[in-house]
Amino acid sequence: KNDKDNSINNDNSMDEKIDSFLDTPFFDPNAPSNDDNWFANLVKDDYESAEALYAGVVVIFGVIVSQDLLRIVKYGGLSSGGGGGNLF
Numbered sequence: 001k002n003d004k005d006n007s008i009n010n011d012n013s014m015d016e017k018i019d020s021f022l023d024t025p026f027f028d029p030n031a032p033s034n035d036d037n038w039f040a041n042l043v044k045d046d047y048e049s050a051e052a053l054y055a056g057v058v059v060i061f062g063v064i065v066s067q068d069l070l071r072i073v074k075y076g077g078l079s080s081g082g083g084g085g086n087l088f
Contacts (some may be wrong), residue, residue, distance in 0.1 A: 027040075034040035043050040 013018075028034065029040035029043040031039075031040075039050065042053070
């Protein structure tokens, strides 16, 4: 029974650590260190525009990475051009 209790406590401890990590903000626009940060000021002044800008950057980054990964799979390797692997 003691091993089972330790296992449950370890699971709860791991869940608490994950919850604590996920609840920790990684960007605080009101922090004193962000007084001169243009994005923090945009978040405070016009949240909707800052959110759209952030989402746009994330989507553009995702598209570029996915295109590059598809090129690697289709043409093989990290070199540009040339023959290589087949996608289908």
